[in-house]
Each structure stands twice: as C-alpha cells, then as structure tokens.
Amino acid sequence: MSILIRNILAVLPDAEKKYVVKKADVRIEDDKISEIVLCEGSSCGVEVTNSGVDAYGEAKNCGTDADEIIDGTDRLLIPGMVNAHTHSYMAFMRNVADDLAFTDWLFGTISPIEDAMTDEDAYWGANLAILEMMKSGTTCFNDMQMNIHQTTRAVKESGMRAVISRGLVGNGNDEAGAMRLRQAYEERDAAKDCDRLSFFLGPHAPYTCDEAFMRIVAEEAKKNDMGIHIHLSESATEIENCFKQYGCTPIALADRAGLFENPTIAAHCVYATPEDMQIMKEKNVSVVTNPASNMKLGNGFAPVAKMMESGVNVCLGTDGAASNNALNMFSELRLLSLIHKGTAKTAQCVSAKEGFEMATISGARALRMEDAIGSIEVGKKADLAILNLKTPSMQPNNNLVAALAYSANGSEVETVIIDGKITMKNREILTMDEERIYFEIGRMMKKMGLEGKEY
C-alpha cells in the first residue's frame, strides 16, 4: 500500500531538529514515510511543482503515482500527537464529577463507578477515548489502567498506536501485586502480533505501592526490558505523606527503589524539587506534564520551565477524562503554551515550538520510540495528521506552529494516518463505528443511573 500526499505544507524538522514549515510531496510505502521532496517555493496558496530535492538538498523524486493520492492544497501535515499520559477507559466518566475536592471526587464518585464497570464498559470507554484522540490528531497514547485487555482490544481494532501499562498496586511480595504483574505479562504476550502495541510496567504511585513492591517491579522491568510508567509528586498531600513514611520525596523514593534504572516516564511531577530534577536528568527520566488535570484537581502548575532548564525530557499528556475532561492534545498544548507564561509573568516561556515538541517528539522519546514516531522524517512510521488550513483558527496561513499551539482546537484535523493506514478521512473515522460507540456509552450511562444526570 502506498500513499502520496502532494503539495502540502509540512511541519518538518530541519538539520538542528528545529521546526520549519515547507511545501512538500510526501510518499508513504506500507507503514513508513519513504520520501519527502520539497516543492518549489514554500508559500501557501502558490501553485508549485516537485523540486526534486529533499529538505537537505539531496536529489529525490516522489513520483506521481500511488494507491492513494491526497491533495495537500490548503492543508498542513504534522506528525501525529503523542498523548504521553492517560487512562483511556475513563472517557465515559467525562462529566460525572467536577468542581469537587479530591476525596469527594475519587471516593464519592469515580471509585463507585469503577466498581460497577464490566469488561464491556471498559472496552467502550477505551473506544470513546480512542475516537476522541484520533479525531483531534493523536496517533499514539500512553495508557495506565486495570483492565488492559479491553484497551488492547480497542487499540488493535481501531488502528491506533499505544503503550499500555497494567496499573500495579501492591505491598511487598504480596499475591495481589504478583497477580497484577502476571496480567501485565499475559497481555503483553498475547499482543505480540500487533506492532502498534507495546507495554510498560505501571507501578501506580508511591502511595499505592510500597517501597518493597516498587523494588520488585524495578527488577521485573530490568529482567523483561520494559519501561516504567508511574505517577509521581502529583499533590501536596502525596509529598507530605511520603516524607512522613519514607523521609524523602516521591521522586527520590522511586529512584531509591531502583525504578529509574529502567526507562521511566513519570506523570505530573507538580512538586518536583531542584534535587528531584537533578535525579531525573541523571537517570534520563521523562516527565509528562498534564496541565488541565493538575489545575482541575487543584494541584497547581508543574515547574515545566525549570524542568526544561534542568535538561529533563518533558512531554505532554491529557490524563484521564475524569480529571481533564478532554483527551484533545490541541487543547492541552494551548494550556501548556499559555499557563507557564502566566506563572512566570513573561511572554517568553514555553514557546509554541517548544510546546509542539513536547506534544510530539518528546513523547516519542519518553516511550522509547524516538526513532520510529514523533516527527516527519524518511524511515519513520507514517503517523500523521492533516489539518484544514481553511478554518478561522488557522488563518492567516503564517507562523503555523504558533497556530497549532495558540489557536487550533483539534477540529481542524481532517485526515489521520497511523502506521501507514488512513484511519480518518475528511473527518470520517474508517476504523471504528462512531455511532455504535455513542450508542454503547448511552447504554452504559442508563445502566449506571447516570443518564442525563445534572448536578
């Protein structure tokens, strides 16, 4: 299967890996980008022809033929967004509990619903999440949860790419913790046939895993060459309790337990100290910032600018829909690029390009896929989104990376390609039954007594 995207403005990395927007022809062969050929001139709206050179001036030719040809006129090609932290099945809990204190939120509303949730509910929840992400240009997500089989099922069917972590909770060498680890491996082994799926181990957090259990998980990850996905330093309460129990920060504890000897992606780090940042830099830990969730639950603002300065790889996530409430990486990128200017009181903090990097290649790096996804380069997987530039938010057509960060809302995404396959075309999802998903979500709400509920 080959796809040729002709005459499209594309957000490409230049030799210094900074973004440039150039008009190009892009060829996809099977699952990979096989050629990128620049067109004459790079201004939008100008009729151009294949110039026969790639971004580095080398002679190339994309040809004019392919199984599928996409006209790139008035369109923008970007690498698909990488949502580096979410809990996909929670999409059906989008509006069930808002404007509540954390304990009322979790124990009063979220937990009882999770208790009532069946396998099928988890499956349709994951489907709704994937639908929302795909429709807003996300092509890969990093997930943590309990019922991972239903998510891998939805990922396989939908054509999405994902990294899945079975949420692990445990105390020392207990049977419950061991059972959860077994589930993680079983699912990994069962999904070996799907190239779009990979697996991390997911010790949930220092307040749900004790140090001994974290140590076991660290060793398991090492033995199995798996990455670690964990929540760290999300709330002030977590820090306080961690100091009481262990005499150190959650980040220092995770390091002490050996988790960081494995490639680690740490969600939140709202309360990371300079010492924590030093540890994370040295151990190559990636941080996923989740601005909406951190604000919505009243945890505050992560020290993103300071973490970037410390050399930590910072990437971007939405968290679950129960605490965001959107899984739209464009909304999240807008928040990321705005809020730190507010807290630092300077317009020169987290630029549009830095934000876009966190939403794409930095997430790929955190998920051990830097060489495969996260940017538009020959040899990488064809994980791409095509935006319509004839929309108010993308007009005028200049400084388009700024438009991606500050004015786009995700609905500009028209076509999505994952692993070389078109999964959405002109906003029609080709790999999932959108109507069916809404029907099943409605059915679940009725069953749970939440249908049409208002607070």
Place this chain on the structure above:
Amino acid sequence: MSILIRNILAVLPDAEKKYVVKKADVRIEDDKISEIVLCEGSSCGVEVTNSGVDAYGEAKNCGTDADEIIDGTDRLLIPGMVNAHTHSYMAFMRNVADDLAFTDWLFGTISPIEDAMTDEDAYWGANLAILEMMKSGTTCFNDMQMNIHQTTRAVKESGMRAVISRGLVGNGNDEAGAMRLRQAYEERDAAKDCDRLSFFLGPHAPYTCDEAFMRIVAEEAKKNDMGIHIHLSESATEIENCFKQYGCTPIALADRAGLFENPTIAAHCVYATPEDMQIMKEKNVSVVTNPASNMKLGNGFAPVAKMMESGVNVCLGTDGAASNNALNMFSELRLLSLIHKGTAKTAQCVSAKEGFEMATISGARALRMEDAIGSIEVGKKADLAILNLKTPSMQPNNNLVAALAYSANGSEVETVIIDGKITMKNREILTMDEERIYFEIGRMMKKMGLEGKEY
C-alpha cells in the same frame, strides 16, 4: 419569520437563575423567543412529546408548525456566547508576533502592521473575526478599535450583534481626542437603522488618556447616555507608572475622573486591589477577564475569584487575536474554569456553571443588554447556538454545562441564530462568504510581505 426547535436539550435558567438542562420545544417569532415548552422527561436519547407546560409549570403550547423547523434530537441549545472584550480587526494578525516581550510585540510587530492597514484590510480583518466567533457560538461581541466604520459594516452584513467603541486616546481638550469622539458619534448616528449595533465610548487606558481627557469622556458619556469601555490594570508597568503620575491605581484614577458614573466595562483588571474591587462593586463596574491574553503577554492571572466574592460582575472576553490568538469563547471558558483552580490550589474555584454564566449573561449585563440577551427566556432576543451532542467531547450526555466548560472546543456548534435569523446552519455560514474572507486575508498577507512567513 418563525422558527420551531423541537425536542432539544436546552440550558435554561431556573427560578433562581441557576442552570438546568431540560428537554424542550422552543419557538422563535421574528427576533424573539416566544415560547419554551418542556417535553416529558428530560433525559437525552428518550423519545418525548411536548408536555404543554413551561419551566415554571404554566400551561403552554409551542404548536407544531413554523417557517423553519429544527429537529433537536441529539442536540443542545445554549444562549449564544457574549465575547465581552475584543479587537476584531486584529484577527488577521493572529500569528504575526508570539512569544515576544510586550514592547517587541507591540512596537516591533503589531504597530507597523496597523500603520500599513487600509480600510479594506480592517474590513476583512473584522470579517475573519466575526466568522471565527460565529463558528464557535458567539452571538455578540464588545469591540474597541480605531476604524470602527469597517467593523460596523461587517457586523451589519454578517447578522452578528456587537457593541462598538471607537478607541479614544487624548490629552486634555486636544483636537485629536475631540476628532476621535466625533468619529464615535458619527458612526453611532449612521448605524441607527441597525438594531444589532450599539455603541459605547472607549477611552483606551489611563496610559493613553490623561485624567483631563478621561473627565471629558466621562461627561460626554453622561450627556449621551453611553457606556464606557476601557482597559484597566492590565500590567505591572501600568500600575507602577500610574502611581508615579497620579499617586493611585488605574482603577482609582478612572473613578476619580468620573468614568464610573456611567455604566462601565473594564477589561483585564489583573492587578485589581481589594480597594479597587470595592470601588468597582459600589459603582457597578463590570470586569471582563481575558485569561489567554493575560497569560500570553506575561501579565499573569486576574483575581477572578476575589472579584466574584466582592460582588463585582465578572464576564469573559478573548481580547484581540494578536494576543490570544483565538476568538473562541469555548477555549476561553475552558481556561477560565481551569486556571483559577490552579492558582487557588482547590478544585472548588470558578465552577463550570459560574464560568458559563460569565461567558453569557454576565457579559450581557455588562453591555446593558441583560434583559435582551445572555439566556434562553421568553421575550428575550433569539441569540442561540445549537451544539451537536454526537461528538466525543460532549459524550456521555450528562452534566452538559460541565462539558461546555471543560471538554467542548467550539467545533460542536452546528447552528447559530442571531436576532431570530439563522446565520449558520450545519456549520455553513449563510450570511458571509467564507471562501472570499480567506482569499482576502491571503491577499493582505501577500501585500504586507507576511504570506507564509515563519519565525
């Protein structure tokens, strides 16, 4: 002309003016909402019939006939958003200057472009702004700028509703200031035939109008029964300079100059003190908060929660596209409902319902149109937006005001009615030529040497 919207979930005010979501039939006769009749049951997805009672239990009947019938199945009816502070023509400057310090932003980029701007440029800029607002459910905006004739022209043609202020700059009784006042009156008089247009006087800010000129404007407003639209306490520099020159805060200065003896809408107030809030409460001054702009220019976060506590009427605006960069009130509402939870470190600060109120009825109140727009009530103008609930961001269909604040992005808006006329239907704009607007914006960019420019 009559419109009947049948069987639609509607965000209605209850007897205490709190929001409830109920299924209803809504009839529009000419420019007004003439009847609202509740349907049996209020859950979505349930087949219901006109119950013959309105929200207060009174017998009613919407009938079944109208010039235009809109099926409300799987749709949500909301009052159109009121964008309470913007500079519409700046839409064409959306991405020209981002991530820059304020002086580089204003004097290095924005001002030179404004200097090169013709009447036609201002007209197409206003058109792009109105297009963006209409497509994201805004039905009224409050504008301040220099070339108001081009904006009133675009407002008249597009069917939008607006309050227009000629930006006034002046020192004492100078001729330039007097000329600007004359232009304000001329435009007001010339637009008398358009019911959708009203006019405020717009003394720009205490750093561009001296106290004597503000005094003149205050008297002119009183004489002409006009409201005041002003920027106040936006940046730390403004406060510092105001204290140096006048020995008081900008808000205290505006009060001292008599401006607040007129209905006043004050943009920003990021640095409002408790004393300022007291003055504004006593003088019934409304504050427009513009979260994106305040963050993007590095000014910080307005004390919205404190102003609300003080009893000040707080409403919501996008500011101009040069400092936001979107004119999408859904994006702005999301920011408003999230950031103050972040700064206050509590989930219980600016709830979804409070945010939605600021985006609608509070803006109407600030613009002296509380009795005419801002909520769905019999006798009010039919300024309405209809959202598609079969979109991931609105699923599941419960707690829909939370969905409006936290997960909607504006693209869910399908149909817009302003002054009883359908201006957008199934996302097609009926009153403007969308393609032409993009063409003209492209032409302007080329002329200004900004076409396809990247930084």
